[in-house]
Amino acid sequence: MVEFQNVSVWFGDNLVFKDLNFKVEDGEFVFITGPTGSGKSTLLRLIYMDIFPNRGRVIVGKFDSKRIKRRQIPYLRRRLGIIFQDFKLLDDRNVFENVAFALYVTGAKRKEVNKKVLMALAEVGLSHKKNSMPDELSGGEQQRVAIARAIVNEPFLILADEPTGNLDPDTSFEIIELLMKINLRGTSVIMATHNYSLIEMVKGAKVYQISNYALVPRK
Numbered sequence: 001m002v003e004f005q006n007v008s009v010w011f012g013d014n015l016v017f018k019d020l021n022f023k024v025e026d027g028e029f030v031f032i033t034g035p036t037g038s039g040k041s042t043l044l045r046l047i048y049m050d051i052f053p054n055r056g057r058v059i060v061g062k063f064d065s066k067r068i069k070r071r072q073i074p075y076l077r078r079r080l081g082i083i084f085q086d087f088k089l090l091d092d093r094n095v096f097e098n099v100a101f102a103l104y105v106t107g108a109k110r111k112e113v114n115k116k117v118l119m120a121l122a123e124v125g126l127s128h129k130k131n132s133m134p135d136e137l138s139g140g141e142q143q144r145v146a147i148a149r150a151i152v153n154e155p156f157l158i159l160a161d162e163p164t165g166n167l168d169p170d171t172s173f174e175i176i177e178l179l180m181k182i183n184l185r186g187t188s189v190i191m192a193t194h195n196y197s198l199i200e201m202v203k204g205a206k207v208y209q210i211s212n213y214a215l216v217p218r219k
Helices: 040-047 070-078 095-104 110-123 139-151 169-184
Strands: 002-011 014-024 029-033 055-060 080-084 157-161 188-192 206-211 214-218
Touching: 002 040, 014 040, 014 214, 029 040, 029 169, 040 055, 040 157, 040 188, 070 080, 080 139, 095 110, 095 139, 110 139, 139 169, 157 169, 169 188
Parallel strands: 029 188, 029 206, 080 157, 157 188
Antiparallel strands: 002 014, 002 055, 206 214
Protein backbone atom coordinates (compact mmCIF):
# COMPACT_ATOMS: atom_id res chain seq x y z
CA MET A 1 0.00 0.00 0.00
CA VAL A 2 2.80 2.44 0.93
CA GLU A 3 6.46 1.81 0.25
CA PHE A 4 9.53 4.01 0.63
CA GLN A 5 12.53 2.78 -1.36
CA ASN A 6 15.92 4.24 -0.37
CA VAL A 7 14.36 7.66 0.20
CA SER A 8 16.60 10.60 1.04
CA VAL A 9 15.24 14.08 1.69
CA TRP A 10 17.01 17.29 2.54
CA PHE A 11 16.20 20.99 2.63
CA GLY A 12 19.31 23.02 1.94
CA ASP A 13 21.90 21.73 4.40
CA ASN A 14 19.25 20.07 6.61
CA LEU A 15 19.13 16.29 6.10
CA VAL A 16 15.76 14.80 7.11
CA PHE A 17 15.87 11.20 5.84
CA LYS A 18 18.73 9.13 4.49
CA ASP A 19 18.16 5.90 2.52
CA LEU A 20 14.80 5.35 4.24
CA ASN A 21 13.02 2.04 3.56
CA PHE A 22 9.55 1.69 5.01
CA LYS A 23 6.36 -0.24 4.23
CA VAL A 24 2.74 -0.03 5.36
CA GLU A 25 0.48 -2.96 4.55
CA ASP A 26 -3.25 -2.96 3.93
CA GLY A 27 -5.27 -2.48 7.12
CA GLU A 28 -2.38 -1.54 9.42
CA PHE A 29 -2.41 1.14 12.11
CA VAL A 30 1.02 2.78 12.18
CA PHE A 31 2.36 5.46 14.52
CA ILE A 32 5.28 7.71 13.59
CA THR A 33 6.95 9.29 16.61
CA GLY A 34 9.85 11.63 17.19
CA PRO A 35 10.61 15.07 18.60
CA THR A 36 9.39 18.27 17.00
CA GLY A 37 11.30 18.93 13.80
CA SER A 38 12.43 15.33 13.33
CA GLY A 39 10.51 14.81 10.09
CA LYS A 40 7.08 13.38 11.03
CA SER A 41 5.15 15.86 8.89
CA THR A 42 7.72 15.55 6.11
CA LEU A 43 7.09 11.81 5.94
CA LEU A 44 3.34 12.35 5.58
CA ARG A 45 3.87 15.04 2.94
CA LEU A 46 5.94 12.55 0.96
CA ILE A 47 3.02 10.12 1.04
CA TYR A 48 0.46 12.59 -0.30
CA MET A 49 3.15 13.92 -2.65
CA ASP A 50 3.18 17.49 -1.50
CA ILE A 51 6.96 17.10 -1.68
CA PHE A 52 9.16 14.55 -3.45
CA PRO A 53 12.34 12.68 -2.44
CA ASN A 54 15.69 14.08 -3.48
CA ARG A 55 16.66 10.45 -4.01
CA GLY A 56 14.69 7.20 -4.02
CA ARG A 57 10.98 6.75 -4.58
CA VAL A 58 7.67 6.65 -2.72
CA ILE A 59 4.95 4.29 -3.94
CA VAL A 60 1.36 4.79 -2.72
CA GLY A 61 -1.07 2.32 -4.22
CA LYS A 62 -0.63 2.58 -7.97
CA PHE A 63 1.08 5.98 -7.75
CA ASP A 64 4.88 6.23 -7.97
CA SER A 65 6.72 9.45 -7.09
CA LYS A 66 9.18 8.76 -9.92
CA ARG A 67 6.46 8.58 -12.56
CA ILE A 68 3.48 10.56 -11.35
CA LYS A 69 2.49 13.63 -13.34
CA ARG A 70 1.32 16.81 -11.63
CA ARG A 71 -2.18 16.41 -13.01
CA GLN A 72 -2.42 12.97 -11.38
CA ILE A 73 -1.69 14.15 -7.84
CA PRO A 74 -5.31 15.21 -7.12
CA TYR A 75 -6.42 11.68 -8.01
CA LEU A 76 -3.96 10.25 -5.49
CA ARG A 77 -5.25 12.61 -2.78
CA ARG A 78 -8.85 11.61 -3.45
CA ARG A 79 -7.86 8.11 -2.36
CA LEU A 80 -6.37 9.42 0.88
CA GLY A 81 -7.95 11.01 3.94
CA ILE A 82 -5.76 13.70 5.47
CA ILE A 83 -6.29 15.07 8.99
CA PHE A 84 -4.31 18.00 10.39
CA GLN A 85 -3.70 19.32 13.89
CA ASP A 86 -5.39 22.65 13.10
CA PHE A 87 -8.48 21.08 11.46
CA LYS A 88 -8.32 23.27 8.30
CA LEU A 89 -12.09 23.77 8.15
CA LEU A 90 -13.67 26.42 5.92
CA ASP A 91 -14.95 29.11 8.29
CA ASP A 92 -17.59 30.40 5.86
CA ARG A 93 -19.30 26.99 5.43
CA ASN A 94 -21.30 24.90 7.85
CA VAL A 95 -20.43 21.37 8.94
CA PHE A 96 -22.34 19.69 6.12
CA GLU A 97 -20.75 21.91 3.48
CA ASN A 98 -17.24 21.38 4.90
CA VAL A 99 -17.59 17.63 4.53
CA ALA A 100 -19.39 17.89 1.19
CA PHE A 101 -16.57 19.99 -0.24
CA ALA A 102 -14.37 16.88 -0.48
CA LEU A 103 -16.99 15.31 -2.74
CA TYR A 104 -17.86 18.33 -4.84
CA VAL A 105 -14.27 18.59 -6.08
CA THR A 106 -14.60 15.06 -7.48
CA GLY A 107 -17.74 15.97 -9.45
CA ALA A 108 -20.08 13.84 -7.32
CA LYS A 109 -23.81 14.28 -7.88
CA ARG A 110 -25.89 16.06 -5.25
CA LYS A 111 -27.86 12.94 -4.30
CA GLU A 112 -24.62 11.00 -3.75
CA VAL A 113 -23.12 13.91 -1.81
CA ASN A 114 -26.10 14.11 0.57
CA LYS A 115 -26.02 10.38 1.26
CA LYS A 116 -22.27 10.13 1.82
CA VAL A 117 -22.01 13.28 3.95
CA LEU A 118 -24.81 12.18 6.27
CA MET A 119 -23.20 8.75 6.62
CA ALA A 120 -19.81 10.28 7.43
CA LEU A 121 -21.31 12.65 10.00
CA ALA A 122 -23.18 9.77 11.61
CA GLU A 123 -19.91 7.83 11.77
CA VAL A 124 -18.28 10.59 13.83
CA GLY A 125 -21.39 11.31 15.91
CA LEU A 126 -22.15 14.77 14.52
CA SER A 127 -25.36 14.36 12.54
CA HIS A 128 -27.06 16.82 14.86
CA LYS A 129 -24.41 19.48 14.11
CA LYS A 130 -24.69 19.42 10.32
CA ASN A 131 -25.98 23.02 10.12
CA SER A 132 -23.54 24.45 12.67
CA MET A 133 -20.67 26.73 11.71
CA PRO A 134 -17.11 25.76 12.71
CA ASP A 135 -16.81 28.56 15.28
CA GLU A 136 -19.86 27.14 17.08
CA LEU A 137 -18.07 23.83 17.72
CA SER A 138 -15.61 22.69 20.36
CA GLY A 139 -12.09 21.70 19.32
CA GLY A 140 -13.00 18.02 19.53
CA GLU A 141 -16.10 18.54 17.39
CA GLN A 142 -14.07 20.44 14.80
CA GLN A 143 -11.62 17.55 14.60
CA ARG A 144 -14.52 15.13 14.18
CA VAL A 145 -15.72 17.21 11.24
CA ALA A 146 -12.21 17.00 9.80
CA ILE A 147 -12.30 13.22 10.21
CA ALA A 148 -15.72 13.04 8.53
CA ARG A 149 -14.30 15.03 5.62
CA ALA A 150 -11.32 12.64 5.49
CA ILE A 151 -13.46 9.48 5.31
CA VAL A 152 -16.32 10.70 3.10
CA ASN A 153 -14.50 9.60 -0.08
CA GLU A 154 -13.93 6.13 1.42
CA PRO A 155 -10.11 6.35 1.29
CA PHE A 156 -7.86 3.32 1.56
CA LEU A 157 -5.49 5.26 3.84
CA ILE A 158 -5.88 7.92 6.54
CA LEU A 159 -2.93 10.23 7.23
CA ALA A 160 -3.22 12.00 10.59
CA ASP A 161 -0.64 14.68 11.42
CA GLU A 162 -0.72 15.28 15.20
CA PRO A 163 -4.56 15.21 15.12
CA THR A 164 -4.85 15.54 18.91
CA GLY A 165 -2.17 18.20 19.37
CA ASN A 166 -4.67 20.97 20.14
CA LEU A 167 -7.08 18.85 22.20
CA ASP A 168 -7.41 18.02 25.89
CA PRO A 169 -6.58 14.45 27.01
CA ASP A 170 -10.17 13.17 27.22
CA THR A 171 -11.02 14.49 23.77
CA SER A 172 -7.75 13.09 22.41
CA PHE A 173 -8.74 9.62 23.59
CA GLU A 174 -12.11 9.99 21.87
CA ILE A 175 -10.40 10.90 18.59
CA ILE A 176 -8.10 7.87 18.84
CA GLU A 177 -11.07 5.60 19.54
CA LEU A 178 -12.73 6.98 16.41
CA LEU A 179 -9.63 6.32 14.31
CA MET A 180 -9.44 2.81 15.74
CA LYS A 181 -13.03 2.18 14.67
CA ILE A 182 -12.25 3.41 11.16
CA ASN A 183 -9.17 1.18 11.06
CA LEU A 184 -11.19 -1.87 12.12
CA ARG A 185 -13.32 -1.32 9.02
CA GLY A 186 -10.20 -2.01 6.95
CA THR A 187 -8.84 1.49 6.37
CA SER A 188 -5.13 1.84 7.04
CA VAL A 189 -4.04 4.65 9.35
CA ILE A 190 -0.67 6.39 9.63
CA MET A 191 -0.58 8.82 12.54
CA ALA A 192 2.23 11.16 13.53
CA THR A 193 2.31 11.90 17.25
CA HIS A 194 4.61 12.26 20.24
CA ASN A 195 1.86 11.29 22.73
CA TYR A 196 2.79 7.83 23.97
CA SER A 197 -0.32 7.45 26.11
CA LEU A 198 -2.37 7.49 22.90
CA ILE A 199 -0.08 4.96 21.25
CA GLU A 200 -0.63 2.55 24.14
CA MET A 201 -4.38 2.60 23.43
CA VAL A 202 -4.03 0.93 20.04
CA LYS A 203 -3.16 -2.70 20.62
CA GLY A 204 -1.30 -4.29 17.74
CA ALA A 205 -0.30 -0.99 16.14
CA LYS A 206 3.16 -0.65 14.65
CA VAL A 207 5.27 2.15 16.11
CA TYR A 208 8.29 3.74 14.44
CA GLN A 209 10.64 6.29 15.96
CA ILE A 210 12.48 8.76 13.73
CA SER A 211 16.14 8.46 14.68
CA ASN A 212 19.34 9.27 12.79
CA TYR A 213 17.42 10.13 9.60
CA ALA A 214 15.68 6.73 9.55
CA LEU A 215 12.66 4.95 11.04
CA VAL A 216 13.40 2.56 13.89
CA PRO A 217 10.70 0.09 15.02
CA ARG A 218 9.68 0.50 18.68
CA LYS A 219 8.49 -2.37 20.81
